[in-house]
Amino acid sequence: MNNLYDIPLDELTALLSTWNEPGFRARQIYSHLYKKLATDPRTMTDLSTGLRERLAAETTIGTLRLIREQTADGGLTRKVLWALEGNAVIETVLMIYPPDRATVCVSTQAGCAMGCVFCATGKMGLLRNVSSGEILEQVLYFERYLRENAPSLEQQRRKPIPNHITNLVFMGMGEPFANYDRWWEAVQRLNDKQGFNLGARNMTVSTVGLVKGIRRLADEPMQVNLAVSLHAPNDALRSSLMPVNDRFNIADLMDAVRYYTDKTHRRVSFEYVLLEGKNDTPAVAVELAALVKGMLCHVNLIPWNPVPGMPLTRSHRERVTAFQQVVQAAGISCTVRVERGIEIAAACGQLAAVPTATEMIGLQPI
Numbered sequence: 001m002n003n004l005y006d007i008p009l010d011e012l013t014a015l016l017s018t019w020n021e022p023g024f025r026a027r028q029i030y031s032h033l034y035k036k037l038a039t040d041p042r043t044m045t046d047l048s049t050g051l052r053e054r055l056a057a058e059t060t061i062g063t064l065r066l067i068r069e070q071t072a073d074g075g076l077t078r079k080v081l082w083a084l085e086g087n088a089v090i091e092t093v094l095m096i097y098p099p100d101r102a103t104v105c106v107s108t109q110a111g112c113a114m115g116c117v118f119c120a121t122g123k124m125g126l127l128r129n130v131s132s133g134e135i136l137e138q139v140l141y142f143e144r145y146l147r148e149n150a151p152s153l154e155q156q157r158r159k160p161i162p163n164h165i166t167n168l169v170f171m172g173m174g175e176p177f178a179n180y181d182r183w184w185e186a187v188q189r190l191n192d193k194q195g196f197n198l199g200a201r202n203m204t205v206s207t208v209g210l211v212k213g214i215r216r217l218a219d220e221p222m223q224v225n226l227a228v229s230l231h232a233p234n235d236a237l238r239s240s241l242m243p244v245n246d247r248f249n250i251a252d253l254m255d256a257v258r259y260y261t262d263k264t265h266r267r268v269s270f271e272y273v274l275l276e277g278k279n280d281t282p283a284v285a286v287e288l289a290a291l292v293k294g295m296l297c298h299v300n301l302i303p304w305n306p307v308p309g310m311p312l313t314r315s316h317r318e319r320v321t322a323f324q325q326v327v328q329a330a331g332i333s334c335t336v337r338v339e340r341g342i343e344i345a346a347a348c349g350q351l352a353a354v355p356t357a358t359e360m361i362g363l364q365p366i
């Protein structure tokens with residue numbers, strides 16, 4: 001059965017013309033899906049009864065099955081575990097920042113093939129790619145949640161809460177550039193004025209450093225922000241943390257990033273996970289500063305979020321501050337990311353989508 005979220009507007013128009021429906025019907029349905037957030041074609045009352053019935057019989061609106069929802073930070077962080085068709089699992093996180101920001105962290109793959117040694121998703125291996133419709137559905141779920149719940153959250157907390165998503169980060173499970181086509185299709189419908197209508201500047205994609213993807217993004221017409229997971233300033237150290245560095249080393253990566261900044265004039269964020277005793281010494285900070293000096297960039301330090309069973313340690317506060325000071329002293333903009341949802345394993349790199357035994361029963365095909 002066709003999942004309507006998987007179909008771009010032109011293909012929907014083509015499908016409906018085979019049903020002898022006029023072209024504007026597709027735009028009406030599109031607006032129901034992405035603006036009114038309809039979940040049932042029977043609510044699309046500006047369509048004929050016949051068309052509504054046919055849509056209900058021959059298409060679905062979404063395919064994700066909600067397995068579990070957890071909250072932290074007094075309800076300002078929410079994590080959902082989803083089952084995809086075929087029973088792969090992914091997670092999505094909403095982070096509300098009163099008064100006016102709400103960010104959704106989206107998964108682009110179930111698992112990940114890149115095997116970074118510090119990442120829970122990497123431990124799973126790759127189960128499968130997420131489709132464009134499945135990417136969209138993660139976003140629309142939380143948009144619906146905010147529309148419905150912002151007023152009551154506001155009352156509870158006595159401060160303003162945004163009633164819509166303001167930012168998207170493609171930093172959940174998976175490597176977006178390893179699923180570039182489907183990811184980009186979703187970005188287009190999210191950005192489309194007739195679709196979800198979120199500005200490309202409010203979206204950020206994070207890559208492990210797939211240089212073809214970085215160059216491809218640089219050549220796209222839409223200005224999505226780029227974050228690059230660097231984590232080490234030399235090849236020996238980076239390869240020990242990230243196997244991808246053996247395919248695309250730091251010199252290749254920096255060339256691609258320069259291509260992106262030259263082409264777009266947009267600042268790149270280098271993400272840098274701090275692991276005690278591995279990549280967090282003052283000497284390494286000096287090396288990092290020298291590597292990125294003169295680039296149109298910002299460095300974002302992320303004290304490592306614990307993953308059970310990994311023989312690694314989160315850098316202590318003083319080491320983080322010392323590292324930041326060295327980078328800043330070289331004239332480079334550098335911040336420390338304040339993490340959300342560590343206690344519900346919703347923070348960067350903690351998404352492992354592990355269902356409990358009881359939840360597994362719900363995952364069995366009926």
Ligand code: SAH
Pocket residue numbers: 116118119120170171172173174175176206207208209228229271272273302303304305306307348349350
């Ligand atoms: N695959 C992409 C995007 C998802 S990971 C990428 O690697 O960039 C999002 C960010 O979280 C990346 O910068 C990643 O390196 C970082 N990360 C992974 N595991 C982490 C952990 N345990 N603690 C903190 N950050 C982590």
Ligand code: SF4
Pocket residue numbers: 112113114115116119120121122123172173174175208349
């Ligand atoms: Fe994959 Fe990113 Fe995790 Fe590396 S950090 S294993 S690329 S999700």
